[in-house]
Amino acid sequence: MIASKPTILLVDDQPSNIRMLAEILKPHYNILIAISGIDGLKILKTTTPDLILLDIFMPNMDGFSFADKIHSIFSDKQIPIIFVSSAHDYESIQKSLNKGACDYILKPYDPKTLQIKIKKVLFKxxxxxxxxxxxxxxxxxxxxxxxxxxxxxxxxxxxxxxxxxxxxxxxxxxxxxxxxxxxxxxxxxxxxxxxxxxxxxxxxxxxxxxxxxxxxxxxxxxxxxxxxxxxxxxxxxxxxxxxxxxxxxxxxxxxxxxxxxxxxxxxxxxxxxxxxxxxxxxxxxxxxxxxxxxxxxxxxxxxxxxxxxxxxxxxxxxxxxxxxxxxxxxxxxxxxxxxxxxxxxxxxxx
CATH class of the missing domain: 1.10.3210.10 (Hypothetical protein af1432)
Structure with missing residues (x-):
């Protein structure tokens, strides 16, 4: 029997960001897409992905609020999160880690580095x-x-x-x-x-x-x-x-x-x-x-x-x-x- 592919949920309000991530990851993972935090929460009601790649800056519900919702509503699922953001400031990075993120990837990112970080998290x-x-x-x-x-x-x-x-x-x-x-x-x-x-x-x-x-x-x-x-x-x-x-x-x-x-x-x-x-x-x-x-x-x-x-x-x-x-x-x-x-x-x- 061949192992099933891990499932990754992409949460980002920018279609171009979603497309780029999906193109890199689809050969190796099953990809779920949410264009807002609200869409992401709907997906989590019926599906438990192995990993979430999460943007910070989104309307209505930013990445930090989405992470809080996951921890409060879906705490039993213990889904790891990697923030993928253009925010380079120390405060955003530290806040992401405080929200329970496993890692923080800066945009623009190197596809190979992205893959390595994802593999490390999934192995953990x-x-x-x-x-x-x-x-x-x-x-x-x-x-x-x-x-x-x-x-x-x-x-x-x-x-x-x-x-x-x-x-x-x-x-x-x-x-x-x-x-x-x-x-x-x-x-x-x-x-x-x-x-x-x-x-x-x-x-x-x-x-x-x-x-x-x-x-x-x-x-x-x-x-x-x-x-x-x-x-x-x-x-x-x-x-x-x-x-x-x-x-x-x-x-x-x-x-x-x-x-x-x-x-x-x-x-x-x-x-x-x-x-x-x-x-x-x-x-x-x-x-x-x-x-x-x-x-x-x-x-x-x-x-x-x-x-x-x-x-x-x-x-x-x-x-x-x-x-x-x-x-x-x-x-x-x-x-x-x-x-x-x-x-x-x-x-x-x-």
Missing amino acids: VEKSRFESSYIEGNKIMNTFFRGGVKSINHEMLYDWANNLIDIIMYAKDPLRAVLPCFKNTYDDPSHNVKVAILSVILGRTLNLKNIQLQDLAISGILHDSGKAYLPKDILDKLTSLDPIEFERVKQHSRKSYEVAKELGIHKVQILNAILHHHEKLDGTGYPDELVGYEIPLLSQILSVCDIFDALTTDRTYRPHFTTYDALKMMKTDMHHQLNEQYVNNLIALL
Whole structure:
């Protein structure tokens, strides 16, 4: 699936200014046009653009008043604003920033500079959206790991998954935007969230349909939920697990499968993705020692993202690997276990 273009609302009373901006931006963005602040507010009642480019000097409602209206009426939308104006005085620039503007572009402007500034602002928006999604996912999974199945419900998970997919489908560079949100420290709740996010990002590169991305998000956020039922001394053990302990750990994928069913999730694709995320192409995985393409597609995606996150976070028994070393290990040492195309796609994203 190809990411949708971000939408930019142009608010300027001068047709020549609108035409110039639209000509520069249309190849890269969806453009909405308002020739007054009042028109702009009407558009915002039905549409939420990713960015507003706003003139200061307009009749009836100037740019500053328009910005005030946005913050008071549409505060929940948190739409970034860049002022584009011919006012060169310090007072206008400072007032724009005080009104919450992300940037201030002076007319006449260089088209390349304009594009760079817009890209920077939109990338910050992407990072902020990913951070919010990551935090929300962690809240859900921390609640589950403390309170069990009865503490959350599948509606929460689907709401979170659908919001995540929207963010990823609009993102120009999703992996670069989301990785700064992730910490090097490992814990089970955040690991589930990170694997879900990474899996949907990887799934997008494989042109999966929206419904498949939704299945990935749900299976990802629940893939290790069964670890909530394992003893802490096994999960946090500083040395290698003995055979009995390892057999107990291997049961977590079946338990995660059961957790999903207890939450009212009965879709076969999701349940199988969770159950088989530790299978390996060479048949050495668990729980069923599936070989090659006996392993569900979604499980193969989860496996790549699960291993990548596990390698790049600190564990009780070793420090984290760098992104480069983790991917090198996955590409060389694990090539017979992981789907090569999916690993290559992950490398290409980075």
